[in-house]
Amino acid sequence: MNSDPATTGLEDESPAYRKRRDEIAARAAEHVLGEPIAAVEYTEAEHALWRLVSQRLAERHRDLAAPEFLAAAERLGVAEDGVPQLQDVSERLHGLTGFRLRPAPGVVPFALFCGSLADGYFHSTQYLRDGATPFYSTEPDILHEVIGHGSAMADDRFAALYRLAGEAVRRVESETAVQFVAKTFWFTVECGLLDAVDGPRAYGASIVSSYGELEHFRSADIRPLDIADMARVDYDITQYQTTLYSARSLAHLEDVAGEFWASCDDTSIEKLLVVDI
Numbered sequence: 068m069n070s071d072p073a074t075t076g077l078e079d080e081s082p083a084y085r086k087r088r089d090e091i092a093a094r095a096a097e098h099v100l101g102e103p104i105a106a107v108e109y110t111e112a113e114h115a116l117w118r119l120v121s122q123r124l125a126e127r128h129r130d131l132a133a134p135e136f137l138a139a140a141e142r143l144g145v146a147e148d149g150v151p152q153l154q155d156v157s158e159r160l161h162g163l164t165g166f167r168l169r170p171a172p173g174v175v176p177f178a179l180f181c182g183s184l185a186d187g188y189f190h191s192t193q194y195l196r197d198g199a200t201p202f203y204s205t206e207p208d209i210l211h212e213v214i215g216h217g218s219a220m221a222d223d224r225f226a227a228l229y230r231l232a233g234e235a236v237r238r239v240e241s242e243t244a245v246q247f248v249a250k251t252f253w254f255t256v257e258c259g260l261l262d263a264v265d266g267p268r269a270y271g272a273s274i275v276s277s278y279g280e281l282e283h284f285r286s287a288d289i290r291p292l293d294i295a296d297m298a299r300v301d302y303d304i305t306q307y308q309t310t311l312y313s314a315r316s317l318a319h320l321e322d323v324a325g326e327f328w329a330s331c332d333d334t335s336i337e338k339l340l341v342v343d344i
Contacts, residue, residue: 184233215272
């Protein structure tokens with residue numbers, strides 16, 4: 068989910084935007100898994116919004132996004148000149164790492180959303196954020212999904228981590244365990260950082276797709292990547308993050324988060340929570 072915080076709900080959205088969003092969401096809800104994703108005829112205003120935000124993000128990515136993310140984004144090759152069709156991005160992604168996109172009408176429950184990653188499917192919205200507030204979104208939109216998650220999943224090593232998180236959710240049974248996997252997913256896949264000589268750089272989808280948070284994240288309490296420490300930290304997805312975790316490298320991320328997702332179960336998570344809370 069995009070973490071730009073300027074509003075906390077949908078009450079500020081215009082009726083015209085809400086109608087447009089609902090139309091696109093309704094089409095997504097009709098999608099049958101395995102069939103081609105229906106194209107959306109985006110308006111010129113929506114294409115202009117995509118150009119504005121994606122170009123501004125690209126400018127900040129050069130100095131604030133992790134090199135591994137930048138290489139993955141280049142590999143996916145999403146154009147900045149207009150809103151892409153989800154089917155086109157899905158086909159490109161599948162050819163690179165085996166992932167496919169599945170249209171979603173809105174926020175998907177975490178267990179379903181993350182569990183689908185084990186099968187190589189990523190639930191993605193098709194609507195774009197309100198043009199009145201171009202640099203933030205209270206909920207995930209296609210810009211967040213494609214520029215944030217899609218770019219990361221174009222890299223084989225990031226894609227493997229997404230799959231491991233999905234397998235972990237499928238493996239655990241209790242709601243407590245699911246929620247802890249969700250927390251580790253948030254602090255890595257959504258808001259993760261990698262160390263660099265000029266300071267931590269972002270690879271997490273919520274940060275790299277947020278124009279404002281790309282400027283803000285280095286002022287957070289940035290801690291070394293530590294799964295046990297996450298048990299003690301609360302987070303709010305509607306606000307800029309006050310606590311973030313940075314891995315020493317992508318290999319370190321794989322060793323810590325990847326190994327946790329590969330081996331965790333209800334018992335190990337319960338022991339972790341009992342010890343650390």
